[in-house]
Amino acid sequence: MxxxxxxxxxxxxxxxxxxxxxxxxxxxxxxxxxxxxxxxxxxxNREHIFTPNLYETASIVTKDCCNAASMNASVAIDIKDIVNGKKIEFINxxxxxxxxxxxxxxxxxxxxxxxxxxxxxxxxTNYFNIPGAREYGFPLKTLDDAIKLRKKIDTFFYTPAKTDIEIIIGGAGLTGVELAGEFSHSLEKIKKLHRRQNISIKITLIEANSTILNNMPEKMTTAAEKRLKKLGIKIITKAKIKEATEKFITYEQNENVRNIPYSIFIWTAGIxxxxxxxxxxxxxxxxxxxxxxxxxxxxxxxxxxxxxxxxxxxxxxxxxxxxxxxxxxxxxxxxxxxxxAKKKTVKSFIAPADYPFVVPIGGKFAIAHIKKITIKGYLGWIIKILVELNYLLSILPIHKAVKKWIKTVKIIIKND
Ligand SMILES: Cc1cc2nc3c(=O)[nH]c(=O)nc-3n(C[C@H](O)[C@H](O)[C@H](O)COP(=O)(O)OP(=O)(O)OC[C@H]3O[C@@H](n4cnc5c(N)ncnc54)[C@H](O)[C@@H]3O)c2cc1C
Missing domain, CATH: 3.50.50.60 (FAD/NAD(P)-binding domain)
Structure with missing residues (x-):
C-alpha cells in the first residue's frame, strides 16, 4: 500500500x-x-445496469422467473469485469x-x-406524492424493479381462474413507451408458454402531456404513436393521474375525473x-x-x-x-x-441540442434518431443492437463484450 x-x-x-x-x-x-x-x-451494487434493456427483463419470455441468471443477462454487467486489469479499486x-x-x-x-x-x-423514482402511486405502482428504475414486475405478471398465469390482465402504465416517456411496446409482443408468447391463451391482455398508457415522448422531435412522437396504436395499445394523453387504489386508477382529463380498473399498475412518470x-x-x-x-x-x-x-x-x-x-x-x-497535471486549458461540456437516441417499440422495431434523421422499423432495431455492442466494447475487453452482446441479442430475439 x-x-x-x-x-x-x-x-x-x-x-x-x-x-x-x-x-x-x-x-x-x-x-x-x-x-x-x-x-x-x-x-x-456489484453490477453495472444497462437501463435501456430493463424493459427486456420486465417482459422476458421465460417460464422460469426464479432463474436469476436469465433475468439478469441482458442488463447486468459485472463491475469487476469492467475494472479487471486496471488500477481502479472497486468497492461494493x-x-x-x-x-x-x-x-x-x-x-x-x-x-x-x-x-x-x-x-x-x-x-x-418520483411518485410526486400522488396518493397510492408508491403503494400500488410498480416502478421500473432498477434491476430489482424489473424482476419484481416480471414476477407479478407470472402470478396471473399461475392462478387457475381465468383473469384477464389490464395493464395501466402511468407515464408515456421512453420507459413507458418501450415497456408497452414490448409487453404487447412478449406477453402473448408468455401466455403460450403457460398454455393460457384464453387470457386477454389490455395495455393502456396514461400521459399528462399532450403527446407521448414529450420533448422529442415531432417525427418521432408521430411514428411512435402510430406503432403503439398498431400494436393495440391505448393511449390517453393530457390526463393526470390523481390517485391509485387497490383496484382503480383515477385520472383527470379536460376537467373530467375518471376511474379505470387495473390488474397491474406501472409507474414510469417521473424521476x-x-x-x-x-x-x-x-x-x-x-x-x-x-x-x-x-x-x-x-x-x-x-x-x-x-x-x-x-x-x-x-x-x-x-x-x-x-x-x-x-x-x-x-x-x-x-x-x-x-x-x-496543472495544465492551463480546461475542457468544457456543451450538450448538443440534437442528440442521438433509439426507441424500441415491440418486436424487431425501433425508431432511431441520428443527426436529425429518423430511421424506423427493422433498420432502427439493427441500430439499437449495434448501439449496445458499441457501448459494451467501450467498457469491456473485446471478447467479454462480444460474448455479453450475443447473449443479450439472443434474449432480445426470443422476446421479440
Ligand atoms: C427503464 C429505463 C430506461 C432507460 N432508457 C434509456 C435509453 O434508452 N437511453 C438513454 O440514453 N437513457 C435511458 N435511460 C436513462 C439513463 O438510464 C440515465 O439517464 C442514466 O443511467 C444516468 O446515468 P448516471 O450515471 O447519472 O446514473 P446511473 O446510471 O443511474 O448510476 C447511478 C449509480 O449509483 C449507484 N448508487 C446510487 N446510490 C448509491 C449509494 N448511496 N451508494 C452507492 N452507490 C449508489 C447506483 O447503484 C448506480 O449504479 C433509461 C432509464 C431507465 C430507468
Missing part, C-alpha cells in the same frame, strides 16, 4: 461513473501518475454520508478520504435525484440537482455528472440520459486530470 497516494473517489458505477473512472485511468496511466493517485469506484458498498468540509465519505462499512470526488449517483443529495450542503436547483459549471465542477474538489447534475447556465441543459451521463463523465475525468 502506498500511503502517499491520494484518493479520487467516483461515487456510483452507472453510465457516468464508469466512463469517468475508465477515462481517469487512461489519463493517469499515460502520465504515470497512478502511484500518486488511487482511483476508487464505489457502488452499492452503500454510501451513507458525504462530508464536504472534512473531504470524506462514509459507507456502511468504511470511511474514505478524497482529494477529488465525482458524484454520479443517478436518480430514483428525482438521489436522496443522499438532500442533506448535502452544496448549490442545487429546485429539482435538487447539483449545479455544475461547464467543466462539470460543483466545487474545486467535487464534480457531479449524469442525472444528478445540471448546468443552469447552459443554452441547452443536458437531459437525463445515458448518452449525456457518459459524455459528462469523460469531461469530469479530463478536468480532474488537467488539475492534477
Amino acid at each position: 502506498n500511503n502517499q497516494q491520494k484518493n479520487i473517489l467516483v461515487a456510483g458505477a452507472g453510465f457516468g461513473g464508469i466512463k469517468c473512472a475508465l477515462q481517469l485511468h487512461k489519463f493517469l496511466k499515460r502520465d504515470k501518475a497512478l502511484n500518486k493517485y488511487k482511483i476508487i469506484l464505489i457502488d452499492k 458498498d452503500h454510501i451513507t454520508e458525504i462530508n464536504i468540509k472534512t473531504k470524506n465519505i462514509k459507507t456502511t462499512n468504511n470511511q474514505l478520504d478524497y482529494e477529488y470526488l465525482v458524484l454520479a449517483l443517478g436518480s430514483e 428525482k435525484t438521489n436522496q443522499l443529495l438532500e442533506k448535502l450542503n452544496i448549490p442545487k436547483d429546485p429539482k435538487n440537482r447539483i449545479i455544475v459549471n461547464e467543466f462539470m465542477e460543483a466545487t474545486d474538489y467535487i464534480f457531479a455528472i449524469g442525472d444528478i447534475a445540471v448546468n443552469i447556465s447552459a443554452k441547452n441543459p443536458a437531459p437525463g440520459t445515458a448518452y449525456m451521463a457518459e459524455k459528462e463523465g469523460k469531461i469530469a475525468a479530463e478536468n480532474i486530470w488537467i488539475k492534477i
Whole structure:
C-alpha cells in the first residue's frame, strides 16, 4: 500500500461513473501518475445496469422467473469485469454520508478520504406524492424493479381462474413507451408458454402531456404513436393521474375525473435525484440537482455528472440520459486530470441540442434518431443492437463484450 497516494473517489458505477473512472485511468496511466493517485469506484451494487434493456427483463419470455441468471443477462454487467486489469479499486458498498468540509465519505462499512470526488449517483423514482402511486405502482428504475414486475405478471398465469390482465402504465416517456411496446409482443408468447391463451391482455398508457415522448422531435412522437396504436395499445394523453387504489386508477382529463380498473399498475412518470443529495450542503436547483459549471465542477474538489447534475447556465441543459451521463463523465475525468497535471486549458461540456437516441417499440422495431434523421422499423432495431455492442466494447475487453452482446441479442430475439 502506498500511503502517499491520494484518493479520487467516483461515487456510483452507472453510465457516468464508469466512463469517468475508465477515462481517469487512461489519463493517469499515460502520465504515470497512478502511484500518486488511487482511483476508487464505489457502488452499492456489484453490477453495472444497462437501463435501456430493463424493459427486456420486465417482459422476458421465460417460464422460469426464479432463474436469476436469465433475468439478469441482458442488463447486468459485472463491475469487476469492467475494472479487471486496471488500477481502479472497486468497492461494493452503500454510501451513507458525504462530508464536504472534512473531504470524506462514509459507507456502511468504511470511511474514505478524497482529494477529488465525482458524484454520479443517478436518480430514483418520483411518485410526486400522488396518493397510492408508491403503494400500488410498480416502478421500473432498477434491476430489482424489473424482476419484481416480471414476477407479478407470472402470478396471473399461475392462478387457475381465468383473469384477464389490464395493464395501466402511468407515464408515456421512453420507459413507458418501450415497456408497452414490448409487453404487447412478449406477453402473448408468455401466455403460450403457460398454455393460457384464453387470457386477454389490455395495455393502456396514461400521459399528462399532450403527446407521448414529450420533448422529442415531432417525427418521432408521430411514428411512435402510430406503432403503439398498431400494436393495440391505448393511449390517453393530457390526463393526470390523481390517485391509485387497490383496484382503480383515477385520472383527470379536460376537467373530467375518471376511474379505470387495473390488474397491474406501472409507474414510469417521473424521476428525482438521489436522496443522499438532500442533506448535502452544496448549490442545487429546485429539482435538487447539483449545479455544475461547464467543466462539470460543483466545487474545486467535487464534480457531479449524469442525472444528478445540471448546468443552469447552459443554452441547452443536458437531459437525463445515458448518452449525456457518459459524455459528462469523460469531461469530469479530463478536468480532474488537467488539475492534477496543472495544465492551463480546461475542457468544457456543451450538450448538443440534437442528440442521438433509439426507441424500441415491440418486436424487431425501433425508431432511431441520428443527426436529425429518423430511421424506423427493422433498420432502427439493427441500430439499437449495434448501439449496445458499441457501448459494451467501450467498457469491456473485446471478447467479454462480444460474448455479453450475443447473449443479450439472443434474449432480445426470443422476446421479440
Ligand atoms: C427503464 C429505463 C430506461 C432507460 N432508457 C434509456 C435509453 O434508452 N437511453 C438513454 O440514453 N437513457 C435511458 N435511460 C436513462 C439513463 O438510464 C440515465 O439517464 C442514466 O443511467 C444516468 O446515468 P448516471 O450515471 O447519472 O446514473 P446511473 O446510471 O443511474 O448510476 C447511478 C449509480 O449509483 C449507484 N448508487 C446510487 N446510490 C448509491 C449509494 N448511496 N451508494 C452507492 N452507490 C449508489 C447506483 O447503484 C448506480 O449504479 C433509461 C432509464 C431507465 C430507468
